[in-house]
Amino acid sequence: MLLATGAQAQRRAAPLGAPAAGAPDTVTHDDAHRIEMGYTTLSGISGQVRNVYDPRDLAEALPDVCETLKAIQHGVEETDQVVDIKQLQMCQLMLATTQGQLTEWRTALGGAHEALEAMQARLKALPGPPARAPHPDAAALTLERADSALQGRQGRIAGLLTKRFQRVKTLQTQVAASYIQSLELQDRVGDLMRRFGRTTIKAAYPPLWQARPVPPPPPDPDAAQDEVYRREIIGYYFANNWDNWAYMALIGAVFYGWVAFNYRRVNKRALAIEPPFHYLRPGLVAATLVVVFSLAPALELHPPPVYLALLQVLLLGALTAVFARSWPRGAFWYWLGLVAFFVGLALINANAAAGLLVRWGLLLLDVAAVGIGAVLLRRVRHAAKLPPFVVPVTGVFMALNGLAVACNVLGRLSLAKMFSTTAIFGLTQGIGLAVLIELLTEAFLLQVLCSRSAAGGVGHFDYDKIGPSLLRLLTAVAAGLWLLVFTSNLNLYGVLYGVAERFLAAPRLLGSTEFTLGNILLFFIILYISAQLQQYIGYFFGEVSDADDTPGTRQRGSWLVGLRLLLVLVGFALATAATGLPLSKIAIVFGALSVGIGLGLQSIVNNLVSGIILIFERPFHVGDFIEVAGKAGRVQDIGIRSSKLTSVTGSEIIVPNGDLLSGHVINWTRTNDHVRVDLTLKIAPAVNPDADGQADPQAALQTAREQIQEEIKASPYTMHTLAPEILLNNINGQVYELRVLFWITNIRQQELTKSEILAGIYRRFTAQGLVLS
Secondary structure, eight states, X not given: OHHHHHHHHHHHHSOTTOOSSOOTTSOOHHHHHHHHHHHHHHXXXXXXHHHXXXXXXXXXXXXXXHHHHHHHHHXXXXXXXXXXXXXXXXXXXXXXXXXXXXXXXXXHHHHHHHHHHHHHHHHHTSOOOOOOOSSOOHHHHHHHHHHHHHHHHHHHHHHHHHHHHHHHHHHHHHHHHHHHHXXXXXXXXXXXXXXXXXXXXXXXXXXXXXXXOOOOOOOOTTHHHHHHHHHHHHHHHHHHOHHHHHHHHHHHHHHHHHHHHHHHHHHHHTOOOSSOOSSOOSOOHHHHHHHHHHHHHHHOSSOOHHHHHHHHHHHHHHHHXXXXXXXXXXXXXXXXXXXXXXHHHHHHHHOOOOOHHHHHHHHHHHHHHHHHHHHIIIIIHHHHTOOTTHHHHHHHHHHHHHHHHHHHHHTOHHHHHHHHHHHHXXXXXXXXXXXXXXXXXXXXXXXXXXXXXXXXXXXXXXXXXXXXXXXXXXXXXXXXHHHHHXXXXXXXXXXXXXXXXXXXHSOEEETTEEEOHHXXXXXXXXXXXXXXXXXXXXXHTTOOOTTOXXXXXXXXXXXXXXXXXXXXXXXXXXXXXXXXXXXXXXXXXXXXXXXXXXXHOHHHHHHHHHHHHHHHHOSSXXXXXXXXXXXXXXXXXXXXXXXXXXXXXXXXXXXXXXXXXXXXXXXXXXXXXXXXXXXXXXXXXXXXXOTTSOBOHHHHHHHHHHHHHHHHHHOTTBOXXXXXXXXXXXXXXXXXXXXXXXXXXXXXXHHHHHHHHHHHHHHHHHHHTEEEO
16 A cells, blocks of 8 residues: 555656655655565564563462472571471472472573564664655655554564563562572581481480470560471472372372272172182272272372471371271270370371480380280281281381481480381381282282173182282282382482482493393383283283183183283383384394294294284183093193193193194084084893793884983983984894984083983883893
8 A cells, every 4th residue: 555655656756757865755666675575673662562472371380489489498507407308308399399380481581581682673774764754745744654553563662662671670680580599508408417417317306315405485476487387388288189189089080980980790699709808898998098008108208397297197097997806806996096096106206306315215115016016917907817018018117117226315306206207107118118019919809700790601710829929919010119119218218319319320232232230120020010910910900811712701811812912012012112222223133033043943933923823813721621632621721832632631731832722623512512422332131021931122223212212301411402313223133232322512511421320221221121232
């Protein structure tokens, strides 16, 4: 529009043939282009300003961070109290979280600062309007109004940029100051933690036999402010660690839903659970809380002491509810005494003062704790049926309380409190994990029971077959979790983790290949876990007996083989990725394996490939009765390399998968379990004489046929829809050889059916005067 207006005005104002340029009051193409580019640049800057980092959320959250830093600073400056290592660990964790947040803010503000500076530079680079003649024409007036509007918009955007820039700079200054304060506090906390080991070894107080009562300290005028700071720290911790509660809720919901679903299946089918479960009973709230609060300390290793004490109190409450229904009265009263001991120790340790009364109270509790541990080992453990995992945990409890007694007597009160607190927390955590082991074991066995009953099997199964293996696995996991929390309470976790990390993560060279011991260890751990999963996954779906012949066993066994193969392949892929080796090195390894396969591993690879083909082709299932290479038996297991058959004599036949795939396999139960039985009988007539007093062979033969048919029809194991065939096979004088062909309903009862029918035929022939020869 400006170009057209300028051109028309120029044609009207200038005479024909006059030059188009040179007059100061004439609108040129450059002026129009300048205005157009100015509006385009301002529109781009206006859009970019809105996309620049918005610091309003930061401005709202920054005061809370500043208050938290003040609270942490106040906490670390209280040097006249007994040192609490858990408080220092929690402060260190919170400072690390705060530094991460401040670093993120610094990065965002720095990017916003650079973007705003670039926009200001672009704004300043815009050319201003040129000088105009005193009496401009209409085109020049139009251009002047456009310049004025452009300058107004440029001013508004410049003001917006300046305001946003000043706000960003102010926030940068505040964030930088908070960041520096967090660094200083982190150095202070780190120094206190480094000095903790040295100062606590030294006697901070006189020995107990030299200690004298001290007057109570004067009232602290800052006590109210101290409480406010403590609340600030705890509130900040919960606000930044809410995900731990979400994980705990998820774990509890999964466990409760799993067990409740299985109990509904038990009630629906009216199953009898034998033997009765000790801890896992209907009404699963308390058991679920035990599972949740037993695992909760492992989710966060450096919580505030109040939070840790709260978790322990909740765990004790859940355990008390479970033990009230499970333990004998004597053992339960002992447990209530242990809960009272925990409460008393918590109150003593919560007292930051170091008076004579506090030291004597702590001493008496620690001495009593040794006796409590002895009673737990000798009486309560067997009466309550606690797993062996409790024995070493109780031993550590007694040892730490003995150390606490010695440290208290010698004036090392900080060490005494740390040892006693770690001891009682370790014992309650250990008992909770022991009950967790029992709950998971019983929940797993409940799953097996429901899976078998859903497939039509009986409710009874052999607990001892899978119980020890499952107990060992769960005990190993529980021991790892307990050691994790225990070393954290003793302030040893960081040191041990650092040593292990340096040992496992240090790069090592083997030729030109770089690796770490941690990657190699992870490789074998993943392979072991995948192997254990593929071995025991069938138990989860009800496979607990080699002789299990319930309906649905065959189909379940087939897809379980596929699941096992998938677990092996996924485990191998994850283990290979965990090594951290480059793909070129892995390709070399597989190349070497291919050479080995070509030289001497053909049969192994053949069996592996044959196993995969058997899984997908499925010429037979687990539970089928097959015959291959002169060997007959029930298919017990289809493995990756070989399969197992159980013969009628009870022996196990291991057949390579290659032989099953390449040989002639007779599947007696491919479509059904029916099988035809062939009996040979020789009879001699002794009754039914004719008119001359001689035996009547035809009448004896007819009687034998009728008796055989009646006996076969009377058996519950024979098929009544197919009539038996009784054929005369041979005649030798007065002896008739009969061949009896009939069908039975289950091939696995073939020998039993033949035996019962032969016995019945013998009884019937004896009653009719027929003799089996």
